[in-house]
Amino acid sequence: MNATQIDKYFKDHRQAHLEELKSFLRIPSVSSLSEHKADMQKGAEWLIKSLTKAGLENASIDETDGHPVVYADWLHAEGKPTILVYGHYDVQPVDPLHLWETPPFDPHVRDNKLYARGASDDKGQVFMHMKAVEALLDLNGELPVNIKFILEGEEEIGSPSLPKYVEDNKDKLSADIIVISDTGMQGPGRPAVCYGLRGLAGIQIDVNGPKGDLHSGLYGGAVQNPLHAIVEILESFRDKEGVIQVEGFYDDVRPVSDEERAEFAALDFDLENEKQAIGISEDFGEKGYSFVERTWIRPTLEVNGITGGFSGEGIKTVLPAEASSKITCRLVPDQDPDDIIAKLKAHVEAHKPAGVTVDITEFDKGKPFLTPYDHPAIQAAGRSYEKVYQVPTAFTRMGGSIPIVAAFDEILGFPVVLMGFGLASENFHAPNEHFHLENFDKGLRVISDYLFEASTLGQ
Amino acid sequence: MNATQIDKYFKDHRQAHLEELKSFLRIPSVSSLSEHKADMQKGAEWLIKSLTKAGLENASIDETDGHPVVYADWLHAEGKPTILVYGHYDVQPVDPLHLWETPPFDPHVRDNKLYARGASDDKGQVFMHMKAVEALLDLNGELPVNIKFILEGEEEIGSPSLPKYVEDNKDKLSADIIVISDTGMQGPGRPAVCYGLRGLAGIQIDVNGPKGDLHSGLYGGAVQNPLHAIVEILESFRDKEGVIQVEGFYDDVRPVSDEERAEFAALDFDLENEKQAIGISEDFGEKGYSFVERTWIRPTLEVNGITGGFSGEGIKTVLPAEASSKITCRLVPDQDPDDIIAKLKAHVEAHKPAGVTVDITEFDKGKPFLTPYDHPAIQAAGRSYEKVYQVPTAFTRMGGSIPIVAAFDEILGFPVVLMGFGLASENFHAPNEHFHLENFDKGLRVISDYLFEASTLGQ
Known part of the structure; x- marks a missing residue:
């Protein structure tokens, strides 16, 4: 078996694969809405059938306190x-429904893009892994590695049952390696392997002053204002x-090597383009770090919301009883x-202002995650992308957090290895989610190749 | 005619006066609601009838761009x-209606208090001035001073038509003097003449950053956060x-004399009681000034509201596109x-943070108002209160603003002279507004006496 055989296989089966994926996308497996509980079960059953058809074994629906986890494996590549x-x-809700050009659970291909909720995040990408296995087993009767699938139904609600x-x-x-395809590429035609994510820690700060809102004329100047305090x-x-x-705060920040920073600098990141895209005239942040470094390798503290007092139209001369703010650190x-x-x-x-009480509530936490970028499993993924896309693979970190990744890493x-095939423009979590079929076609070949690349890694 | 005669007159007419006031209170003259436009006209017509009955002349309904002004005078006290x-x-709206023990426009007396919207603010107090005139004309055939009434229908909506x-x-x-009874006493049995109000100046600050909300993981640390900027x-x-x-800011603050500050210090203001009432454990503000001074004679800057980002339950890792705040200065x-x-x-x-745009919107403004506290017209009012209440009158300022007072003063x-008969506990602007009839009875006598006191003032 060689690359040409595999290419031919995926070409020959393209229509059948798309039809099968569409049948998966027709299941409205929205994990956050209780009205879709039965659809979650349907989604799990669909996976069992499809994993078994692919040649995987021991397929099971494992119940949890929430939606079930689906497991399957193929473990015959001894040594x-x-x-x-x-x-x-599971998928995100679909509101606002009226903004969808075609219904979210009625998949349509337009302009070589597959439109449906879950097309990119994450049913389309999960499907590619199943079909790569199926292709190799069909062609070869065996896989170059052992493989296990763990497919959960609660990612979009924060994976409450998965750590347990x-x-x-x-x-x-x-x-030996976890492979996840639930992230994006650097851009169209620009493959990326993500090897680091930032962690998360957040608090809510509640400041309380007088027992009720006060008239700012009668009390202003003599009573601490919770808004000023916050x-x-x-x-x-x-x-x-x-x-x-x-x-x-910075005590435990692990230094980043000059070599790794040089790799960031070599990425074709276009700052002017980025600024234009988000609509800012100047960037901001710690001196001595680039835009990419500020978002990938430096920790942050951002106020996500402040509320307190009057925010309607016009004026209300209130000295409010309370103020609140949410902040998160990456x-x-x-x-x-x-x-x-x-x-x-x-x-x-230490900074509590006079005349008010301050309460703090903790939010969910997530550890940062990092696989060394020169780890063989990361570099192997880069080679597989490169063979198919014919351009160098970017090794990236991401500023965001996927807590379950850190949990996998830790437990x-x-x-x-984060091998993403999505694009930032594909409206995941928004109306008209879609998946570029160019990356579906190429992704099947990248994943197939990676199973061979991975087979040579020291265990 | 002497004080005993006047006392007897008001006692004899008490029931009739209350019935007449009730008929005034039954008119739902809510200036802010267009559905009550006809009631505003009814209110003005009621006044014309009652002013004329009192013996006032030239009573007229003067149209404005908004609700009419009612005028009447008696100008026969030559020299x-x-x-x-x-x-x-006009009166405030009555929502929430279900909290009223008796309907807002169906006046009831309970426990020597008259319950109805407008009982205290301001129909009850206006009515007392009309009845004082009527009493003196009935008893004497003449008044010791010339008098003019100007009664507006837009006070509760900011007096938009009155300055013109x-x-x-x-x-x-x-x-020679303006007398206004639309404020309060220091407390039950504790009369006060207010001779100063703070002015008002407010702005809204709008901070804009990126063109849309950003993911705080992907952009945090590299893009100025409008919440941090505000x-x-x-x-x-x-x-x-x-x-x-x-x-x-303080350049034009007129120094307050040691004598006036000594008067403030002599007032029986109970700081501990005040702190308990509003629910704070410590007061706050400029060193060197008392609670009373901070709210009466010092200018302030208070944030009345801040809004931006996420304030729902839990966490949302957003770097918001905008933030906004309202501030007002007294x-x-x-x-x-x-x-x-x-x-x-x-x-x-001068303090504009990098990476954002800042826009400022001005709110309505009002000048501060001050009649020197030793002005004969102020001191005369103090004497009239004292004769009736049998306790010393407090000469006070107020921290709030009544822009129309400053406009009168200026134009x-x-x-x-602010001669108030209300009490802070009387729920003006709230359900179950009421007026203590003790102050209705005494107020009639205070006002009557003041007409004689004022007659001796140099013109």
């Missing part, structure tokens, strides 16, 4: 590495360049979310 | 001073003790609202 493929079969499932099934899930706290968090002033290795939250709390305590303790 | 009585016949009316009718309205601006306005940092003599707004704008310009140029 070869094992790959754990993670993905999710992974913890309880450590042995069953043991592998402004004082928030202003103390950063300096004017965005450098975080929380004591010890963390980089080796910052720990619990440690950062403790430092945030100590900072607020299972083996490297995570 | 004597002229008093202009201002009041309003006053400007256009300067000669008709010329007088926090930076707001924090720059005051120091931690509330001292305003806007350049030149002004003292001789600060000028236009000058203060110019200084606020210059301050924001007509003669002293304003």
